[in-house]
Amino acid sequence: MKKSMKSLLGVFCAALLMLTGCGQTANHPTTASSDEPLKVVATTTMLADLARNIGGEYANVSALMGPGIDPHLYQASAGDVSLMQQADVVIYNGLHLEGKMGEIFQSLSTRGDHVICIENGLEPSQLLSAEGSSDIPDPHIWFDVSLWKSAAQTVADGLSKADSAHTDTYQANMKTYLTELEELDAYIHSRAEEIPQQQRVLVTAHDAFQYFGRAYGFEVKGLQGISTDAEAGTADVSTLADFIVERKIKAIFVESSVPPKTIQALQAAIRAKGFESVIGGELYSDSLGDAEAGTDTYITSFKANIDTIVDALK
Ligand SMILES: [Zn+2]
Structure with a gap:
Protein backbone atom coordinates (compact mmCIF):
# COMPACT_ATOMS: atom_id res chain seq x y z
CA MET A 1 0.00 0.00 0.00
CA LYS A 2 2.73 2.36 1.07
CA LYS A 3 4.71 1.48 -1.99
CA SER A 4 1.84 2.07 -4.38
CA MET A 5 1.10 5.46 -2.78
CA LYS A 6 4.70 6.40 -3.32
CA SER A 7 4.67 5.38 -6.97
CA LEU A 8 1.36 7.21 -7.45
CA LEU A 9 2.94 10.30 -5.99
CA GLY A 10 5.85 9.84 -8.36
CA VAL A 11 3.49 9.67 -11.33
CA PHE A 12 1.68 12.76 -10.08
CA CYS A 13 4.92 14.73 -9.72
CA ALA A 14 6.07 13.65 -13.16
CA ALA A 15 2.71 14.73 -14.60
CA LEU A 16 3.02 18.07 -12.86
CA LEU A 17 6.47 18.57 -14.32
CA MET A 18 5.18 17.67 -17.77
CA LEU A 19 2.61 20.43 -17.41
CA THR A 20 4.89 23.11 -16.10
CA GLY A 21 7.98 22.73 -18.27
CA CYS A 22 10.21 25.50 -16.99
CA GLY A 23 9.83 25.85 -13.27
CA GLN A 24 9.30 29.26 -11.78
CA THR A 25 12.52 30.44 -10.26
CA ALA A 26 12.41 31.72 -6.72
CA ASN A 27 13.76 35.19 -6.18
CA HIS A 28 17.34 35.00 -5.16
CA PRO A 29 19.51 37.79 -3.82
CA THR A 30 22.25 38.88 -6.17
CA THR A 31 25.45 37.07 -5.37
CA ALA A 32 28.22 39.32 -4.22
CA SER A 33 30.51 40.06 -7.10
CA SER A 34 34.12 39.10 -6.85
CA ASP A 35 36.89 38.89 -9.40
CA GLU A 36 36.19 35.19 -9.82
CA PRO A 37 34.32 34.46 -13.06
CA LEU A 38 30.79 33.06 -12.64
CA LYS A 39 30.60 29.29 -12.77
CA VAL A 40 28.00 28.69 -15.47
CA VAL A 41 26.70 25.24 -16.37
CA ALA A 42 24.59 24.91 -19.53
CA THR A 43 22.84 21.74 -20.65
CA THR A 44 23.40 21.75 -24.42
CA THR A 45 26.31 22.83 -26.62
CA MET A 46 24.12 25.57 -28.15
CA LEU A 47 23.39 27.10 -24.75
CA ALA A 48 27.03 26.84 -23.63
CA ASP A 49 28.09 28.72 -26.77
CA LEU A 50 25.46 31.40 -26.12
CA ALA A 51 26.61 31.77 -22.51
CA ARG A 52 30.26 32.13 -23.63
CA ASN A 53 29.32 34.88 -26.05
CA ILE A 54 27.31 36.82 -23.48
CA GLY A 55 29.40 36.05 -20.40
CA GLY A 56 32.77 36.70 -22.03
CA GLU A 57 35.62 36.95 -19.54
CA TYR A 58 33.26 36.96 -16.55
CA ALA A 59 31.82 33.52 -17.15
CA ASN A 60 33.48 30.16 -16.91
CA VAL A 61 31.09 28.02 -18.95
CA SER A 62 30.78 24.27 -19.14
CA ALA A 63 28.27 22.12 -21.04
CA LEU A 64 26.81 18.93 -19.63
CA MET A 65 26.27 17.44 -23.07
CA GLY A 66 29.05 17.22 -25.64
CA PRO A 67 28.83 17.27 -29.46
CA GLY A 68 26.58 14.54 -30.88
CA ILE A 69 24.66 13.98 -27.62
CA ASP A 70 20.88 13.72 -27.85
CA PRO A 71 19.28 15.97 -25.20
CA HIS A 72 15.87 14.24 -25.36
CA LEU A 73 17.38 11.04 -23.99
CA TYR A 74 20.16 12.48 -21.84
CA GLN A 75 20.22 11.26 -18.24
CA ALA A 76 22.16 13.46 -15.83
CA SER A 77 24.89 11.64 -13.92
CA ALA A 78 25.57 12.17 -10.22
CA GLY A 79 28.57 14.25 -11.34
CA ASP A 80 26.30 16.46 -13.47
CA VAL A 81 23.96 17.05 -10.57
CA SER A 82 26.77 18.10 -8.27
CA LEU A 83 28.22 20.32 -11.02
CA MET A 84 24.85 22.08 -11.29
CA GLN A 85 24.51 22.38 -7.52
CA GLN A 86 27.92 24.01 -7.29
CA ALA A 87 27.37 26.36 -10.23
CA ASP A 88 26.54 30.04 -9.82
CA VAL A 89 24.18 29.85 -12.78
CA VAL A 90 22.50 26.92 -14.56
CA ILE A 91 21.10 27.43 -18.06
CA TYR A 92 18.66 25.08 -19.76
CA ASN A 93 16.35 25.18 -22.76
CA GLY A 94 13.06 23.98 -21.25
CA LEU A 95 10.03 23.07 -23.43
CA HIS A 96 10.90 19.51 -22.38
CA LEU A 97 14.01 19.39 -24.55
CA GLU A 98 15.93 17.93 -21.63
CA GLY A 99 13.13 15.41 -21.20
CA LYS A 100 14.77 13.30 -18.48
CA MET A 101 15.98 16.19 -16.32
CA GLY A 102 12.75 17.95 -15.26
CA GLU A 103 12.97 16.96 -11.60
CA ILE A 104 16.54 18.22 -11.31
CA PHE A 105 15.65 21.69 -12.63
CA GLN A 106 12.62 21.76 -10.38
CA SER A 107 14.72 21.10 -7.30
CA LEU A 108 17.39 23.64 -8.33
CA SER A 109 14.67 26.28 -8.81
CA THR A 110 13.03 25.43 -5.51
CA ARG A 111 16.36 25.93 -3.76
CA GLY A 112 16.31 29.46 -5.18
CA ASP A 113 19.47 28.99 -7.22
CA HIS A 114 20.12 31.10 -10.28
CA VAL A 115 18.49 29.11 -13.02
CA ILE A 116 17.98 30.54 -16.51
CA CYS A 117 15.30 28.79 -18.52
CA ILE A 118 15.18 29.95 -22.15
CA GLU A 119 11.50 29.00 -22.42
CA ASN A 120 10.57 31.71 -19.91
CA GLY A 121 11.80 34.45 -22.27
CA LEU A 122 9.53 33.36 -25.14
CA GLU A 123 5.87 34.16 -25.78
CA PRO A 124 3.55 31.17 -26.30
CA SER A 125 2.52 32.74 -29.64
CA GLN A 126 6.12 32.35 -30.88
CA LEU A 127 6.14 28.63 -30.23
CA LEU A 128 5.22 25.68 -32.41
CA SER A 129 3.75 22.46 -31.13
CA ALA A 130 4.23 18.84 -32.09
CA GLU A 131 2.30 17.76 -35.15
CA GLY A 132 -1.15 16.58 -34.10
CA SER A 133 -0.90 17.54 -30.43
CA SER A 134 -1.25 21.21 -29.66
CA ASP A 135 -0.29 20.87 -26.01
CA ILE A 136 3.21 19.45 -26.63
CA PRO A 137 5.58 22.31 -27.41
CA ASP A 138 8.35 21.97 -29.98
CA PRO A 139 11.61 22.68 -28.10
CA HIS A 140 13.94 23.24 -31.11
CA ILE A 141 13.74 27.02 -30.96
CA TRP A 142 17.43 27.62 -31.85
CA PHE A 143 16.61 26.91 -35.52
CA ASP A 144 14.91 30.28 -35.87
CA VAL A 145 17.60 32.93 -35.42
CA SER A 146 15.01 35.50 -34.30
CA LEU A 147 14.06 33.23 -31.37
CA TRP A 148 17.74 32.68 -30.57
CA LYS A 149 18.05 36.46 -30.29
CA SER A 150 15.40 36.30 -27.56
CA ALA A 151 17.42 33.54 -25.92
CA ALA A 152 20.49 35.84 -25.97
CA GLN A 153 18.44 38.49 -24.18
CA THR A 154 17.25 35.96 -21.58
CA VAL A 155 20.83 34.84 -20.90
CA ALA A 156 22.10 38.43 -20.67
CA ASP A 157 19.35 39.32 -18.20
CA GLY A 158 19.95 36.17 -16.16
CA LEU A 159 23.70 36.72 -15.92
CA SER A 160 23.12 40.37 -15.01
CA LYS A 161 20.82 39.28 -12.19
CA ALA A 162 23.38 36.78 -10.88
CA ASP A 163 26.30 39.21 -11.15
CA SER A 164 24.97 42.75 -11.25
CA ALA A 165 28.46 44.29 -11.07
CA HIS A 166 29.04 43.28 -14.70
CA THR A 167 25.61 44.05 -16.12
CA ASP A 168 27.01 46.63 -18.56
CA THR A 169 29.42 44.09 -20.01
CA TYR A 170 26.76 41.39 -20.39
CA GLN A 171 24.40 43.80 -22.12
CA ALA A 172 27.17 45.09 -24.40
CA ASN A 173 28.27 41.55 -25.27
CA MET A 174 24.68 40.71 -26.08
CA LYS A 175 24.35 43.67 -28.45
CA THR A 176 27.53 42.67 -30.28
CA TYR A 177 26.28 39.11 -30.56
CA LEU A 178 22.85 40.20 -31.81
CA THR A 179 24.59 41.90 -34.73
CA GLU A 180 26.40 38.65 -35.55
CA LEU A 181 23.11 36.78 -35.36
CA GLU A 182 21.49 39.25 -37.76
CA GLU A 183 24.31 38.63 -40.23
CA LEU A 184 23.79 34.89 -39.85
CA ASP A 185 20.05 35.27 -40.45
CA ALA A 186 20.69 37.22 -43.66
CA TYR A 187 23.17 34.55 -44.84
CA ILE A 188 20.64 31.74 -44.25
CA HIS A 189 17.91 33.64 -46.10
CA SER A 190 20.13 34.35 -49.08
CA ARG A 191 21.32 30.73 -49.35
CA ALA A 192 17.76 29.38 -48.97
CA GLU A 193 16.63 31.55 -51.86
CA GLU A 194 19.00 29.66 -54.18
CA ILE A 195 16.47 26.80 -54.12
CA PRO A 196 13.16 27.22 -55.96
CA GLN A 197 10.27 27.33 -53.48
CA GLN A 198 8.69 23.99 -54.48
CA GLN A 199 12.02 22.18 -54.00
CA ARG A 200 12.51 23.50 -50.50
CA VAL A 201 11.64 20.29 -48.69
CA LEU A 202 13.81 19.14 -45.82
CA VAL A 203 13.59 15.49 -44.72
CA THR A 204 15.58 14.57 -41.60
CA ALA A 205 15.77 11.90 -38.90
CA HIS A 206 13.56 13.63 -36.33
CA ASP A 207 11.30 16.64 -36.28
CA ALA A 208 13.89 19.20 -35.18
CA PHE A 209 13.58 21.64 -38.07
CA GLN A 210 10.02 23.02 -37.91
CA TYR A 211 11.19 26.41 -36.64
CA PHE A 212 13.81 26.44 -39.38
CA GLY A 213 11.07 25.65 -41.92
CA ARG A 214 8.82 28.42 -40.67
CA ALA A 215 11.60 31.02 -40.60
CA TYR A 216 13.23 30.21 -43.94
CA GLY A 217 10.39 28.84 -46.05
CA PHE A 218 11.03 25.09 -46.05
CA GLU A 219 8.50 22.29 -45.86
CA VAL A 220 9.90 20.00 -43.16
CA LYS A 221 9.38 16.28 -42.57
CA GLY A 222 10.97 14.37 -39.69
CA LEU A 223 10.93 10.60 -39.59
CA GLN A 224 10.61 10.55 -35.81
CA GLY A 225 8.54 13.10 -33.91
CA ILE A 226 9.84 16.13 -32.02
CA SER A 227 11.48 13.85 -29.49
CA THR A 228 13.73 10.92 -30.35
CA ASP A 229 12.12 9.10 -27.43
CA ALA A 230 9.64 7.23 -29.67
CA GLU A 231 10.89 5.17 -32.61
CA ALA A 232 9.53 5.56 -36.11
CA GLY A 233 7.38 2.62 -37.17
CA THR A 234 7.50 0.88 -40.56
CA ALA A 235 4.24 2.64 -41.49
CA ASP A 236 5.91 6.05 -40.87
CA VAL A 237 8.86 5.04 -43.06
CA SER A 238 6.57 3.89 -45.85
CA THR A 239 4.36 7.00 -45.76
CA LEU A 240 7.36 9.31 -45.85
CA ALA A 241 8.95 7.28 -48.66
CA ASP A 242 5.73 7.70 -50.72
CA PHE A 243 5.85 11.46 -50.14
CA ILE A 244 9.50 11.64 -51.25
CA VAL A 245 8.89 9.60 -54.39
CA GLU A 246 5.83 11.67 -55.30
CA ARG A 247 7.66 14.97 -54.79
CA LYS A 248 10.91 13.66 -56.36
CA GLN A 264 19.18 4.63 -44.10
CA ALA A 265 15.97 2.58 -43.71
CA SER A 277 17.29 9.87 -53.03
CA VAL A 278 20.83 10.53 -51.83
CA ILE A 279 21.88 11.19 -48.26
CA GLY A 280 22.66 14.87 -48.62
CA GLY A 281 24.94 15.05 -45.59
CA GLU A 282 24.87 15.30 -41.82
CA LEU A 283 23.08 18.16 -40.11
CA TYR A 284 23.75 19.47 -36.62
CA SER A 285 20.33 19.30 -35.03
CA ASP A 286 20.28 19.01 -31.26
CA SER A 287 23.99 19.60 -30.69
CA LEU A 288 26.73 21.66 -32.30
CA GLY A 289 29.71 20.11 -34.08
CA ASP A 290 33.25 20.08 -32.78
CA ALA A 291 36.35 22.25 -33.05
CA GLU A 292 38.05 19.84 -35.46
CA ALA A 293 35.24 20.29 -38.00
CA GLY A 294 35.14 24.04 -37.27
CA THR A 295 31.48 23.76 -36.29
CA ASP A 296 31.68 24.15 -32.53
CA THR A 297 29.73 27.41 -32.38
CA TYR A 298 26.07 28.14 -33.07
CA ILE A 299 26.97 30.40 -35.98
CA THR A 300 29.44 28.03 -37.67
CA SER A 301 27.22 24.97 -37.22
CA PHE A 302 24.16 26.78 -38.60
CA LYS A 303 26.18 27.98 -41.61
CA ALA A 304 27.38 24.41 -42.18
CA ASN A 305 23.76 23.21 -42.01
CA ILE A 306 22.39 25.67 -44.54
CA ASP A 307 25.34 25.03 -46.88
CA THR A 308 24.77 21.25 -46.64
CA ILE A 309 21.03 21.61 -47.26
CA VAL A 310 21.28 24.03 -50.15
CA ASP A 311 24.18 22.24 -51.88
CA ALA A 312 22.28 18.93 -51.76
CA LEU A 313 18.86 20.22 -52.84
CA LYS A 314 19.95 22.76 -55.45
ZN1 LIG B 1 15.32 17.12 -31.01
Missing part, protein backbone atom coordinates in the same frame (compact mmCIF):
# COMPACT_ATOMS: atom_id res chain seq x y z
CA ILE A 249 13.01 14.92 -53.44
CA LYS A 250 16.61 14.30 -54.37
CA ALA A 251 18.24 14.38 -50.93
CA ILE A 252 17.45 13.43 -47.33
CA PHE A 253 19.61 14.16 -44.29
CA VAL A 254 21.08 12.40 -41.28
CA GLU A 255 21.58 14.24 -38.00
CA SER A 256 24.71 14.27 -35.86
CA SER A 257 22.82 13.49 -32.64
CA VAL A 258 20.60 10.69 -34.01
CA PRO A 259 21.86 7.28 -35.20
CA PRO A 260 21.80 7.18 -39.05
CA LYS A 261 19.96 3.85 -39.31
CA THR A 262 16.47 5.37 -39.51
CA ILE A 263 17.39 7.57 -42.46
CA LEU A 266 14.04 5.42 -45.33
CA GLN A 267 16.51 5.54 -48.21
CA ALA A 268 16.08 1.78 -48.73
CA ALA A 269 12.27 2.16 -48.72
CA ILE A 270 12.50 4.93 -51.34
CA ARG A 271 14.74 2.72 -53.49
CA ALA A 272 12.25 -0.16 -53.19
CA LYS A 273 9.65 2.17 -54.69
CA GLY A 274 11.90 2.77 -57.69
CA PHE A 275 13.27 6.22 -56.83
CA GLU A 276 16.74 7.29 -55.74
Whole structure:
Protein backbone atom coordinates (compact mmCIF):
# COMPACT_ATOMS: atom_id res chain seq x y z
CA MET A 1 0.00 0.00 0.00
CA LYS A 2 2.73 2.36 1.07
CA LYS A 3 4.71 1.48 -1.99
CA SER A 4 1.84 2.07 -4.38
CA MET A 5 1.10 5.46 -2.78
CA LYS A 6 4.70 6.40 -3.32
CA SER A 7 4.67 5.38 -6.97
CA LEU A 8 1.36 7.21 -7.45
CA LEU A 9 2.94 10.30 -5.99
CA GLY A 10 5.85 9.84 -8.36
CA VAL A 11 3.49 9.67 -11.33
CA PHE A 12 1.68 12.76 -10.08
CA CYS A 13 4.92 14.73 -9.72
CA ALA A 14 6.07 13.65 -13.16
CA ALA A 15 2.71 14.73 -14.60
CA LEU A 16 3.02 18.07 -12.86
CA LEU A 17 6.47 18.57 -14.32
CA MET A 18 5.18 17.67 -17.77
CA LEU A 19 2.61 20.43 -17.41
CA THR A 20 4.89 23.11 -16.10
CA GLY A 21 7.98 22.73 -18.27
CA CYS A 22 10.21 25.50 -16.99
CA GLY A 23 9.83 25.85 -13.27
CA GLN A 24 9.30 29.26 -11.78
CA THR A 25 12.52 30.44 -10.26
CA ALA A 26 12.41 31.72 -6.72
CA ASN A 27 13.76 35.19 -6.18
CA HIS A 28 17.34 35.00 -5.16
CA PRO A 29 19.51 37.79 -3.82
CA THR A 30 22.25 38.88 -6.17
CA THR A 31 25.45 37.07 -5.37
CA ALA A 32 28.22 39.32 -4.22
CA SER A 33 30.51 40.06 -7.10
CA SER A 34 34.12 39.10 -6.85
CA ASP A 35 36.89 38.89 -9.40
CA GLU A 36 36.19 35.19 -9.82
CA PRO A 37 34.32 34.46 -13.06
CA LEU A 38 30.79 33.06 -12.64
CA LYS A 39 30.60 29.29 -12.77
CA VAL A 40 28.00 28.69 -15.47
CA VAL A 41 26.70 25.24 -16.37
CA ALA A 42 24.59 24.91 -19.53
CA THR A 43 22.84 21.74 -20.65
CA THR A 44 23.40 21.75 -24.42
CA THR A 45 26.31 22.83 -26.62
CA MET A 46 24.12 25.57 -28.15
CA LEU A 47 23.39 27.10 -24.75
CA ALA A 48 27.03 26.84 -23.63
CA ASP A 49 28.09 28.72 -26.77
CA LEU A 50 25.46 31.40 -26.12
CA ALA A 51 26.61 31.77 -22.51
CA ARG A 52 30.26 32.13 -23.63
CA ASN A 53 29.32 34.88 -26.05
CA ILE A 54 27.31 36.82 -23.48
CA GLY A 55 29.40 36.05 -20.40
CA GLY A 56 32.77 36.70 -22.03
CA GLU A 57 35.62 36.95 -19.54
CA TYR A 58 33.26 36.96 -16.55
CA ALA A 59 31.82 33.52 -17.15
CA ASN A 60 33.48 30.16 -16.91
CA VAL A 61 31.09 28.02 -18.95
CA SER A 62 30.78 24.27 -19.14
CA ALA A 63 28.27 22.12 -21.04
CA LEU A 64 26.81 18.93 -19.63
CA MET A 65 26.27 17.44 -23.07
CA GLY A 66 29.05 17.22 -25.64
CA PRO A 67 28.83 17.27 -29.46
CA GLY A 68 26.58 14.54 -30.88
CA ILE A 69 24.66 13.98 -27.62
CA ASP A 70 20.88 13.72 -27.85
CA PRO A 71 19.28 15.97 -25.20
CA HIS A 72 15.87 14.24 -25.36
CA LEU A 73 17.38 11.04 -23.99
CA TYR A 74 20.16 12.48 -21.84
CA GLN A 75 20.22 11.26 -18.24
CA ALA A 76 22.16 13.46 -15.83
CA SER A 77 24.89 11.64 -13.92
CA ALA A 78 25.57 12.17 -10.22
CA GLY A 79 28.57 14.25 -11.34
CA ASP A 80 26.30 16.46 -13.47
CA VAL A 81 23.96 17.05 -10.57
CA SER A 82 26.77 18.10 -8.27
CA LEU A 83 28.22 20.32 -11.02
CA MET A 84 24.85 22.08 -11.29
CA GLN A 85 24.51 22.38 -7.52
CA GLN A 86 27.92 24.01 -7.29
CA ALA A 87 27.37 26.36 -10.23
CA ASP A 88 26.54 30.04 -9.82
CA VAL A 89 24.18 29.85 -12.78
CA VAL A 90 22.50 26.92 -14.56
CA ILE A 91 21.10 27.43 -18.06
CA TYR A 92 18.66 25.08 -19.76
CA ASN A 93 16.35 25.18 -22.76
CA GLY A 94 13.06 23.98 -21.25
CA LEU A 95 10.03 23.07 -23.43
CA HIS A 96 10.90 19.51 -22.38
CA LEU A 97 14.01 19.39 -24.55
CA GLU A 98 15.93 17.93 -21.63
CA GLY A 99 13.13 15.41 -21.20
CA LYS A 100 14.77 13.30 -18.48
CA MET A 101 15.98 16.19 -16.32
CA GLY A 102 12.75 17.95 -15.26
CA GLU A 103 12.97 16.96 -11.60
CA ILE A 104 16.54 18.22 -11.31
CA PHE A 105 15.65 21.69 -12.63
CA GLN A 106 12.62 21.76 -10.38
CA SER A 107 14.72 21.10 -7.30
CA LEU A 108 17.39 23.64 -8.33
CA SER A 109 14.67 26.28 -8.81
CA THR A 110 13.03 25.43 -5.51
CA ARG A 111 16.36 25.93 -3.76
CA GLY A 112 16.31 29.46 -5.18
CA ASP A 113 19.47 28.99 -7.22
CA HIS A 114 20.12 31.10 -10.28
CA VAL A 115 18.49 29.11 -13.02
CA ILE A 116 17.98 30.54 -16.51
CA CYS A 117 15.30 28.79 -18.52
CA ILE A 118 15.18 29.95 -22.15
CA GLU A 119 11.50 29.00 -22.42
CA ASN A 120 10.57 31.71 -19.91
CA GLY A 121 11.80 34.45 -22.27
CA LEU A 122 9.53 33.36 -25.14
CA GLU A 123 5.87 34.16 -25.78
CA PRO A 124 3.55 31.17 -26.30
CA SER A 125 2.52 32.74 -29.64
CA GLN A 126 6.12 32.35 -30.88
CA LEU A 127 6.14 28.63 -30.23
CA LEU A 128 5.22 25.68 -32.41
CA SER A 129 3.75 22.46 -31.13
CA ALA A 130 4.23 18.84 -32.09
CA GLU A 131 2.30 17.76 -35.15
CA GLY A 132 -1.15 16.58 -34.10
CA SER A 133 -0.90 17.54 -30.43
CA SER A 134 -1.25 21.21 -29.66
CA ASP A 135 -0.29 20.87 -26.01
CA ILE A 136 3.21 19.45 -26.63
CA PRO A 137 5.58 22.31 -27.41
CA ASP A 138 8.35 21.97 -29.98
CA PRO A 139 11.61 22.68 -28.10
CA HIS A 140 13.94 23.24 -31.11
CA ILE A 141 13.74 27.02 -30.96
CA TRP A 142 17.43 27.62 -31.85
CA PHE A 143 16.61 26.91 -35.52
CA ASP A 144 14.91 30.28 -35.87
CA VAL A 145 17.60 32.93 -35.42
CA SER A 146 15.01 35.50 -34.30
CA LEU A 147 14.06 33.23 -31.37
CA TRP A 148 17.74 32.68 -30.57
CA LYS A 149 18.05 36.46 -30.29
CA SER A 150 15.40 36.30 -27.56
CA ALA A 151 17.42 33.54 -25.92
CA ALA A 152 20.49 35.84 -25.97
CA GLN A 153 18.44 38.49 -24.18
CA THR A 154 17.25 35.96 -21.58
CA VAL A 155 20.83 34.84 -20.90
CA ALA A 156 22.10 38.43 -20.67
CA ASP A 157 19.35 39.32 -18.20
CA GLY A 158 19.95 36.17 -16.16
CA LEU A 159 23.70 36.72 -15.92
CA SER A 160 23.12 40.37 -15.01
CA LYS A 161 20.82 39.28 -12.19
CA ALA A 162 23.38 36.78 -10.88
CA ASP A 163 26.30 39.21 -11.15
CA SER A 164 24.97 42.75 -11.25
CA ALA A 165 28.46 44.29 -11.07
CA HIS A 166 29.04 43.28 -14.70
CA THR A 167 25.61 44.05 -16.12
CA ASP A 168 27.01 46.63 -18.56
CA THR A 169 29.42 44.09 -20.01
CA TYR A 170 26.76 41.39 -20.39
CA GLN A 171 24.40 43.80 -22.12
CA ALA A 172 27.17 45.09 -24.40
CA ASN A 173 28.27 41.55 -25.27
CA MET A 174 24.68 40.71 -26.08
CA LYS A 175 24.35 43.67 -28.45
CA THR A 176 27.53 42.67 -30.28
CA TYR A 177 26.28 39.11 -30.56
CA LEU A 178 22.85 40.20 -31.81
CA THR A 179 24.59 41.90 -34.73
CA GLU A 180 26.40 38.65 -35.55
CA LEU A 181 23.11 36.78 -35.36
CA GLU A 182 21.49 39.25 -37.76
CA GLU A 183 24.31 38.63 -40.23
CA LEU A 184 23.79 34.89 -39.85
CA ASP A 185 20.05 35.27 -40.45
CA ALA A 186 20.69 37.22 -43.66
CA TYR A 187 23.17 34.55 -44.84
CA ILE A 188 20.64 31.74 -44.25
CA HIS A 189 17.91 33.64 -46.10
CA SER A 190 20.13 34.35 -49.08
CA ARG A 191 21.32 30.73 -49.35
CA ALA A 192 17.76 29.38 -48.97
CA GLU A 193 16.63 31.55 -51.86
CA GLU A 194 19.00 29.66 -54.18
CA ILE A 195 16.47 26.80 -54.12
CA PRO A 196 13.16 27.22 -55.96
CA GLN A 197 10.27 27.33 -53.48
CA GLN A 198 8.69 23.99 -54.48
CA GLN A 199 12.02 22.18 -54.00
CA ARG A 200 12.51 23.50 -50.50
CA VAL A 201 11.64 20.29 -48.69
CA LEU A 202 13.81 19.14 -45.82
CA VAL A 203 13.59 15.49 -44.72
CA THR A 204 15.58 14.57 -41.60
CA ALA A 205 15.77 11.90 -38.90
CA HIS A 206 13.56 13.63 -36.33
CA ASP A 207 11.30 16.64 -36.28
CA ALA A 208 13.89 19.20 -35.18
CA PHE A 209 13.58 21.64 -38.07
CA GLN A 210 10.02 23.02 -37.91
CA TYR A 211 11.19 26.41 -36.64
CA PHE A 212 13.81 26.44 -39.38
CA GLY A 213 11.07 25.65 -41.92
CA ARG A 214 8.82 28.42 -40.67
CA ALA A 215 11.60 31.02 -40.60
CA TYR A 216 13.23 30.21 -43.94
CA GLY A 217 10.39 28.84 -46.05
CA PHE A 218 11.03 25.09 -46.05
CA GLU A 219 8.50 22.29 -45.86
CA VAL A 220 9.90 20.00 -43.16
CA LYS A 221 9.38 16.28 -42.57
CA GLY A 222 10.97 14.37 -39.69
CA LEU A 223 10.93 10.60 -39.59
CA GLN A 224 10.61 10.55 -35.81
CA GLY A 225 8.54 13.10 -33.91
CA ILE A 226 9.84 16.13 -32.02
CA SER A 227 11.48 13.85 -29.49
CA THR A 228 13.73 10.92 -30.35
CA ASP A 229 12.12 9.10 -27.43
CA ALA A 230 9.64 7.23 -29.67
CA GLU A 231 10.89 5.17 -32.61
CA ALA A 232 9.53 5.56 -36.11
CA GLY A 233 7.38 2.62 -37.17
CA THR A 234 7.50 0.88 -40.56
CA ALA A 235 4.24 2.64 -41.49
CA ASP A 236 5.91 6.05 -40.87
CA VAL A 237 8.86 5.04 -43.06
CA SER A 238 6.57 3.89 -45.85
CA THR A 239 4.36 7.00 -45.76
CA LEU A 240 7.36 9.31 -45.85
CA ALA A 241 8.95 7.28 -48.66
CA ASP A 242 5.73 7.70 -50.72
CA PHE A 243 5.85 11.46 -50.14
CA ILE A 244 9.50 11.64 -51.25
CA VAL A 245 8.89 9.60 -54.39
CA GLU A 246 5.83 11.67 -55.30
CA ARG A 247 7.66 14.97 -54.79
CA LYS A 248 10.91 13.66 -56.36
CA ILE A 249 13.01 14.92 -53.44
CA LYS A 250 16.61 14.30 -54.37
CA ALA A 251 18.24 14.38 -50.93
CA ILE A 252 17.45 13.43 -47.33
CA PHE A 253 19.61 14.16 -44.29
CA VAL A 254 21.08 12.40 -41.28
CA GLU A 255 21.58 14.24 -38.00
CA SER A 256 24.71 14.27 -35.86
CA SER A 257 22.82 13.49 -32.64
CA VAL A 258 20.60 10.69 -34.01
CA PRO A 259 21.86 7.28 -35.20
CA PRO A 260 21.80 7.18 -39.05
CA LYS A 261 19.96 3.85 -39.31
CA THR A 262 16.47 5.37 -39.51
CA ILE A 263 17.39 7.57 -42.46
CA GLN A 264 19.18 4.63 -44.10
CA ALA A 265 15.97 2.58 -43.71
CA LEU A 266 14.04 5.42 -45.33
CA GLN A 267 16.51 5.54 -48.21
CA ALA A 268 16.08 1.78 -48.73
CA ALA A 269 12.27 2.16 -48.72
CA ILE A 270 12.50 4.93 -51.34
CA ARG A 271 14.74 2.72 -53.49
CA ALA A 272 12.25 -0.16 -53.19
CA LYS A 273 9.65 2.17 -54.69
CA GLY A 274 11.90 2.77 -57.69
CA PHE A 275 13.27 6.22 -56.83
CA GLU A 276 16.74 7.29 -55.74
CA SER A 277 17.29 9.87 -53.03
CA VAL A 278 20.83 10.53 -51.83
CA ILE A 279 21.88 11.19 -48.26
CA GLY A 280 22.66 14.87 -48.62
CA GLY A 281 24.94 15.05 -45.59
CA GLU A 282 24.87 15.30 -41.82
CA LEU A 283 23.08 18.16 -40.11
CA TYR A 284 23.75 19.47 -36.62
CA SER A 285 20.33 19.30 -35.03
CA ASP A 286 20.28 19.01 -31.26
CA SER A 287 23.99 19.60 -30.69
CA LEU A 288 26.73 21.66 -32.30
CA GLY A 289 29.71 20.11 -34.08
CA ASP A 290 33.25 20.08 -32.78
CA ALA A 291 36.35 22.25 -33.05
CA GLU A 292 38.05 19.84 -35.46
CA ALA A 293 35.24 20.29 -38.00
CA GLY A 294 35.14 24.04 -37.27
CA THR A 295 31.48 23.76 -36.29
CA ASP A 296 31.68 24.15 -32.53
CA THR A 297 29.73 27.41 -32.38
CA TYR A 298 26.07 28.14 -33.07
CA ILE A 299 26.97 30.40 -35.98
CA THR A 300 29.44 28.03 -37.67
CA SER A 301 27.22 24.97 -37.22
CA PHE A 302 24.16 26.78 -38.60
CA LYS A 303 26.18 27.98 -41.61
CA ALA A 304 27.38 24.41 -42.18
CA ASN A 305 23.76 23.21 -42.01
CA ILE A 306 22.39 25.67 -44.54
CA ASP A 307 25.34 25.03 -46.88
CA THR A 308 24.77 21.25 -46.64
CA ILE A 309 21.03 21.61 -47.26
CA VAL A 310 21.28 24.03 -50.15
CA ASP A 311 24.18 22.24 -51.88
CA ALA A 312 22.28 18.93 -51.76
CA LEU A 313 18.86 20.22 -52.84
CA LYS A 314 19.95 22.76 -55.45
ZN1 LIG B 1 15.32 17.12 -31.01
